[in-house]
Amino acid sequence: MANVLVVAETRGGELRSVALEVVTAARKAADASGGGEVHALVFGAPGTGAAVQDSLGRHGADLVVAVESAGLEHYDAESLAATTAERLRSGGYRAGFFAASAQGRDLAPRVAAALGVSLASDVTALELSGDALVVQHPVYVGKAIATLRLTGTPALASIRPGAVTAAEAARTPRLETAPPASDPASSRVRVREMLARGDAKLDLGEAPVIVAGGRGLRAAENFRLVEELAAAFGNAAVGATRAVTDDGWRPATDQIGQTGRMVNPNLYVAVGISGAIQHLAGMRTSGTIVAINRDKDAPIFKLADYGIVGDLFEIVPRLTEEIRKARSGG
Amino acid sequence: MKIAVCIKRVPDTEMRFAIAGDGKSLDQAGLKYDISDFDGYAVEVALRLTEKDGGEVAVICLGPDGVQETIRKAFSMGAARGVQLKADTVPFDGSAIAHALAAELRDGGYDLILFGRQSADAGNGTVGPMTAHLLGLPCVTAISHLELADGRGTAHRELEGSAESVEFPIPAVLTIDEGIARPRLPSLKGIMAAKKKTIDVRPAQLGEERLTVQSMALPPERAAGRIVGEGPDAVPELVRLLKTEAKVL
Numbered sequence: 001m002a003n004v005l006v007v008a009e010t011r012g013g014e015l016r017s018v019a020l021e022v023v024t025a026a027r028k029a030a031d032a033s034g035g036g037e038v039h040a041l042v043f044g045a046p047g048t049g050a051a052v053q054d055s056l057g058r059h060g061a062d063l064v065v066a067v068e069s070a071g072l073e074h075y076d077a078e079s080l081a082a083t084t085a086e087r088l089r090s091g092g093y094r095a096g097f098f099a100a101s102a103q104g105r106d107l108a109p110r111v112a113a114a115l116g117v118s119l120a121s122d123v124t125a126l127e128l129s130g131d132a133l134v135v136q137h138p139v140y141v142g143k144a145i146a147t148l149r150l151t152g153t154p155a156l157a158s159i160r161p162g163a164v165t166a167a168e169a170a171r172t173p174r175l176e177t178a179p180p181a182s183d184p185a186s187s188r189v190r191v192r193e194m195l196a197r198g199d200a201k202l203d204l205g206e207a208p209v210i211v212a213g214g215r216g217l218r219a220a221e222n223f224r225l226v227e228e229l230a231a232a233f234g235n236a237a238v239g240a241t242r243a244v245t246d247d248g249w250r251p252a253t254d255q256i257g258q259t260g261r262m263v264n265p266n267l268y269v270a271v272g273i274s275g276a277i278q279h280l281a282g283m284r285t286s287g288t289i290v291a292i293n294r295d296k297d298a299p300i301f302k303l304a305d306y307g308i309v310g311d312l313f314e315i316v317p318r319l320t321e322e323i324r325k326a327r328s329g330g
Numbered sequence: 331m332k333i334a335v336c337i338k339r340v341p342d343t344e345m346r347f348a349i350a351g352d353g354k355s356l357d358q359a360g361l362k363y364d365i366s367d368f369d370g371y372a373v374e375v376a377l378r379l380t381e382k383d384g385g386e387v388a389v390i391c392l393g394p395d396g397v398q399e400t401i402r403k404a405f406s407m408g409a410a411r412g413v414q415l416k417a418d419t420v421p422f423d424g425s426a427i428a429h430a431l432a433a434e435l436r437d438g439g440y441d442l443i444l445f446g447r448q449s450a451d452a453g454n455g456t457v458g459p460m461t462a463h464l465l466g467l468p469c470v471t472a473i474s475h476l477e478l479a480d481g482r483g484t485a486h487r488e489l490e491g492s493a494e495s496v497e498f499p500i501p502a503v504l505t506i507d508e509g510i511a512r513p514r515l516p517s518l519k520g521i522m523a524a525k526k527k528t529i530d531v532r533p534a535q536l537g538e539e540r541l542t543v544q545s546m547a548l549p550p551e552r553a554a555g556r557i558v559g560e561g562p563d564a565v566p567e568l569v570r571l572l573k574t575e576a577k578v579l
């Protein structure tokens with residue numbers, strides 16, 4: 001019997017998809033331990049808890065603990081860390097799970113330090129086993145996978161976005177409210193403003209399909225081809241290599257790879273990308289990989305499930321057309 | 331401005347890797363080491379700040395004597411001081427490392443303590459915020475932009491499709507994302523000067539290790555892919571395969 005606490009991440013009052021993945025992982029861990037409870041901690045402006053209660057319950061939460069305050073509309077690291085640590089300390093939890101998202105990767109180590117425990121970070125699989133939490137974690141930018149053993153209670157882990165598939169496990173969760181353990185108004189680090197980033201299409205971390213472009217596109221305006229292909233898929237985000245973001249053809253936030261975003265969509269289409277190890281580090285776990293490159297010896301073809309050799313300026317428009325047809329049932 | 335940068339020595343990830351006989355570490359044969367990528371950015375950020383406003387950059391690196399090479403690389407970029415926290419091996423557990431760094435940094439009188447966003451080997455990204463907590467300092471992670479004025483700082487953090495601008499008091503701990511500053515190449519003058527600098531060596535006061543490596547494996551090979559064809563005429567076949575074989579349409 002192990003009770004597990006999760007921090008269910010919200011943005012703008014809505015659950016992020018990683019929140020459901022983490023709840024799913026906690027449900028599995030609790031069930032495997034002989035049936036503990038899953039408690040989901042939610043932070044936000046007043047009303048957030050009630051708004052996300054059903055969705056968390058559908059994925060296996062037994063209790064939703066809503067910590068609501070106008071000052072928590074945006075992520076406040078110090079207040080969230082103090083509140084999460086306090087709940088873990090006083091609630092007798094066996095484990096605490098976070099998403100290894102930008103927010104979770106900031107929050108989880110603070111909570112671990114506050115509790116004087118260690119943290120398994122960015123894990124792709126996890127299992128409570130006796131007095132340990134055993135996890136898988138990619139190391140050396142994905143070139144090896146480590147199996148790690150974490151001892152101590154609570155066992156804290158952050159889970160890589162996309163590593164767990166959100167699944168339903170219907171519950172009717174109780175809703176409880178709790179005050180923040182520290183007032184966000186007294187936090188030393190303050191969010192001054194949210195900055196606009198693009199037109200907030202699908203985020204790379206959540207898109208089922210990614211169309212990524214490389215230096216082979218030759219100029220910023222040619223990314224129109226990539227965008228049109230993404231639009232044809234309907235559910236695709238646009239990514240880029242560092243060569244492209246360095247040249248300012250795309251914003252730095254589009255960069256995929258070792259020093260950019262780590263992604264694992266169902267389908268990754270690499271257009272005019274050579275396949276440098278630093279780029280592969282960010283996308284090698286994608287479900288299906290397609291490469292379009294005029295150099296038949298480009299390293300990307302070693303990783304790609306399907307490749308077309310040739311001029312992207314001829315191939316991509318044709319592919320856009322065929323995908324449109326296929327999706328309209330043609 | 332007095333700035334400390336905590337740097338890590340990691341295997342060059344461009345190398346071909348093999349797992350050692352113990353089944354839980356890398357085969358050392360032929361491995362080359364270098365400063366971890368984000369830590370290089372952090373050194374660059376520190377150097378630019380002190381070049382602009384005056385001050386001194388110290389680098390701190392935990393590990394066996396091999397890390398002295400990494401410290402000298404930072405010297406050759408322009409770091410003034412270097413400390414080796416000597417340990418036979420570098421623990422995998424970020425909290426054990428943070429303990430040793432906090433002990434070294436506590437009375438150092440630093441205005442800023444910088445880390446890379448995460449290391450290129452373990453990839454945990456935990457040491458910076460854990461060290462900040464142990465030191466009781468404010469911490470901002472994964473920053474892509476930084477400005478300092480009048481004892482306060484402003485930083486940007488990328489948040490998956492969004493970003494925020496945050497304000498913090500100094501002293502503070504910051505972890506550095508890409509996009510702030512590409513590290514400079516060591517100058518010849520820097521390399522010469524680096525040879526003459528001394529490195530302070532002290533034993534690392536590591537914390538308890540509760541996260542340990544049980545085994546390590548290479549990732550499963552992807553099944554060999556295939557070239558569907560050449561030129562736009564191959565597109566219909568590709569779409570057919572995506573639909574019927576990969577089932578992603």
Ligand SMILES: Cc1cc2nc3c(=O)[nH]c(=O)nc-3n(C[C@H](O)[C@H](O)[C@H](O)COP(=O)(O)OP(=O)(O)OC[C@H]3O[C@@H](n4cnc5c(N)ncnc54)[C@H](O)[C@@H]3O)c2cc1C
Pocket residue numbers: 213214215216217240241242243244255256257258259260261271272273274275276277278279282292293294295298310311312313367
């Ligand atoms: C520390 C470090 C970190 C890094 N981090 C990252 C990272 O996070 N992400 C990243 O992407 N890179 C990263 N890099 C850079 C990486 O090493 C490569 O330089 C980069 O990925 C190359 O981008 P590219 O494939 O777009 O360009 P190139 O390597 O120049 O490849 C362009 C490709 O386009 C093909 N091409 C050209 N014209 C056509 C055409 N008409 N039709 C079809 N194909 C065509 C060419 O055959 C070639 O294969 C990093 C490097 C370092 C040193």
